[in-house]
Amino acid sequence: MQYMPPEIRSGHGTARELANIKGTVAVITMDEPWRLLQETCAWAPGTVHMVTDMELETLERLDRELPACDTIVGIGGGSCCDTAKFLAWKRDCRMVLVPTIVSVDAPLTDAVGVRVNGVVKYVGKIFPREMIIDYDLIQKAPPELNRAGAGDIASIHTALHDWQLAHRHNGEAFHADVAKAARECLEELDANADEIFAVSPRGIDTIVELYRREVEFCTRIGTSRPEEGAEHIVAYNLEHLTGRHFIHGDLVGLGIFIIARLQNNDPAWAEDLMRRLGLRFTCPDASLEEIRACIKTLEDFKEEAGMFFSVLDTTPVSPDFVAETVAEIQRIRDQDAQ
Ligand SMILES: [Zn+2]
Known part of the structure; x- marks a missing residue:
């Protein structure tokens, strides 16, 4: 269409x-x-x-x-x-x-x-x-709900990585011009993070405008690859495992945190960006045990659900990775609670 x-x-x-x-x-x-x-x-x-x-x-x-x-x-x-x-x-x-x-x-x-x-x-x-x-x-809505809107734009960071992997390993179609346009969206998100955190008029306009551009190019190429990578598999798996509904931006934020580490794709930068945006990437509505189970079962889940090609097809989720990532989330939660 x-x-x-x-x-x-x-x-x-x-x-x-x-x-x-x-x-x-x-x-x-x-x-x-x-x-x-x-x-x-x-x-x-x-x-x-x-x-x-x-x-x-x-x-x-x-x-x-x-x-x-x-x-x-x-x-x-x-x-x-x-x-x-x-x-x-x-x-x-x-x-x-x-x-x-x-x-x-x-x-x-x-x-x-x-x-x-x-x-x-x-x-x-x-x-x-x-x-x-x-x-x-x-501006009358709880600010964290509006900030959560940044999740599906920040996800470009990990999604682009997976899209390129799928292209190299699987011959999936890759559009360099669209990847570039997506990267520009991510850069604008980064440059306006403070405004988004503040839910200022400029912050609101930025989210709407970046969504508009994202929908435009994803529709043009008929795939949401530029913004949907394995971070979304984390989101789907956590809802699947718990049978509960979460704020989408919380789930995607958690997904970006986990997958940027697995991809070895500038995880510190991604974490800093999400902090400045006010994305709740430790997903406070899930318990640590639920998050642990989610990471542990990512490979099985993507097989069973027939998910698209991603870093989960090229990099194993080792027991060490699970332990270290959960420990890190725990550390951040403890730190934020102080
Ligand atoms: Zn999404």
Whole structure:
């Protein structure tokens, strides 16, 4: 599908423009983002629907039961944006997205992430065309959620390494121009780390702009190789092992920490970058034992799940590596706790 760039209106209080939308409107949101929006602008659209879950069955029922409308407006995080995308795709109608946190790239991608019996599946094809980034609204969210948005850009560091490995060992297609564009995104992330940490307007714009570029080049070459490497295998395995859901940026941060070491790919630089971004790369919602089990089973997991080629195919995860990496995470946690 041809990439279509969104029109992004960012600024202080830009969400107030919502009240000017003509025709009938259905808002897709959740309690908390809707409450925050009402603080910024009291607005009473025709229909307001609160998202409950992302099961495909729920979404199809919602499409049947939600009244007809000219415009769907998604207000909130990933689930609200994805539900809005699903409905606008089904109904082929206008859609406006108002992310209230910049923690995931859902407001920018063409895919709709749904769940079928709890397993993530991507359906639909719709490129968001209109987006409102209201700094005041986004700054009301817990800062760590917004900082977590840097995870899927910082992952370029380890993903590019794996992509090159796959090219050399496996003959996988490699696009040098895209790799260069991805590296430039990583450099801009690095240069704006303080702003991202502060969740300043410039920090918010940086994350949105880097996501936009990442989605553009990944769509162009039809693969997420430039930003998805073995650090994501760590993320998938930890969710698989624990059966729990984590903040994606926490998981990817942990993945970058572990995989940069395994790749021998400037791990100190990666750690310093993640510190400056405020990425919680020791993944505080997982226990050390869970992290140990995750690292230990990485090779088995990538085999069973049929994961893409990565450093896990060229460098063994030795018992020493597991012990040293877990000890290091423990040390950092202890240090941060002081
Ligand atoms: Zn990701």
